[in-house]
Amino acid sequence: MGGREATMVLMDENGKRCDGRTVDEPRRIMIKAGGLKNADGSSYIEFGDNKILVGVFGPRDVHPKHMSDTDTGILRVRYHMEPFSVGERKNPAPSRREIEISKVIKEALEPAVMLEKFPRTAVDVFIEVLQADGGTRCAALTAASVALADAGIPMRDMVAAIAAGKVADTVILDVNNEEDQAGQADMPIGYMPNLEKITLLQLDGVLTPEEYKKCVQVGVDGCKLVYELQKKALNDKYFGNKGD
């Protein structure tokens, strides 16, 4: 949303982007499984300048009771940004944007979690964006998958997520804040690599049908990179020598 002004150079003559990356290079990604004592599962992700903390509780009793389902467990997701996470202070009350992102992330995670094994219960996922720099929903979804796995909740696959996009008429991987504001298109993708299923997909910006196909391909390939880092985070915690 907001203004899209092409005042900055998004891609120079050598094909380098505004932060020095090549077209298919993601930002620095660091994922840590665990970290919170009270949550049943947790994770922390640094995705470029994004810093996001995720805590998972459950399966546990559902409150309010009328929300519970006798056939299956339910997944509840709250995506929330701290007032200090962005340039100008954000009102701490949940915005319409945050409510929509919570819903989209919930629906992206649902196909991965075996909720039918826990009827009448809820799994709660709390996502707290401590610092935001473009692409928070993808980073949050990536971290939430790790936190669910860390909580020991049976899953069919993990969802890895990253955005593809279009900047200076070029299809790129991992749209940062500047590219989101001034670029031509942003397409966040969440993907389960083992099941080969896209579970989150949004787009704003104009793409030709060819660019659309290419964006989906670039995004899916990017998700596979992220997936390796998710597995590494879990490996480091449960099989590494870090004594975490």
Place this chain on the structure above:
Amino acid sequence: MASHTVIDELKKNQILELLEQGKRVDGRALDETREVSIETNAIPKANGSARVRLGDTEVVCGVKIQPDRPFPDTGDKGLFICTAELLPLSHPTVETGPPGPEVIELARVVDRGIRESHMIDVSQLVIEKDKSVIGVFADNVVVDYDGNLFDACSYAATAALLSSKSPKWNWVDEAPTLAEGEEVDVPITTIPVSVTMAKIGKHIIVDPNGDEWASMDARITITSDSDGNICALQKGGNDGFTQDEIVQCGEISVRVGAKIREKLKAAQQGGQ
């Protein structure tokens, strides 16, 4: 809709059985929309309006155009805002009160489709740079529910915008002043059309009706513009799509969208 009943489960089995034979509950082809009827200028007090029926789903959209303050970082652009609301008379399960996540998503997806197509050229909606701009507000109300509100609201808003005439304001004594009796066209650059598809089992169907909506595993809404480019997309529902399905849905949306665009154009010409 939020409510999911035992009846929906039974209907889902029937819908799925029919789909296995390549049929739909209401006899449509898989890529066929319901009948779209568009009545423009339904609300003369609005600057533009439309009453749209998509099968038994019915939406009224009114456009209001008025001076407003620009956002601090975009003083050289006017405002375009599109909303959507479910009225309590549209379905027995709809209650009054603040909108839930479904309705918030509906409003944001409809807004995004039109906004990202750049249908309204907001750079032409400036009265005085950084001080006063023109705001175009397209407000949808759902009056009858039978599935696929995304497309019904999108068509209503697009038809209403196409039928709109804007008053004219001049910058006089540091204030926007209405130029009496003068009317100008709203700066329109393209006609966006959203096409929503549901995935039920392995089948992808266009424009799900209420029963199909309650039975679907996942959905995708894709908006394309007059040049056949894709400008906005939203996946929803608690299942996923394969990469091939996503590409296929893109193609369907452009093809089906082109047919709907002709209807929107015809309604615009008929209303003038």
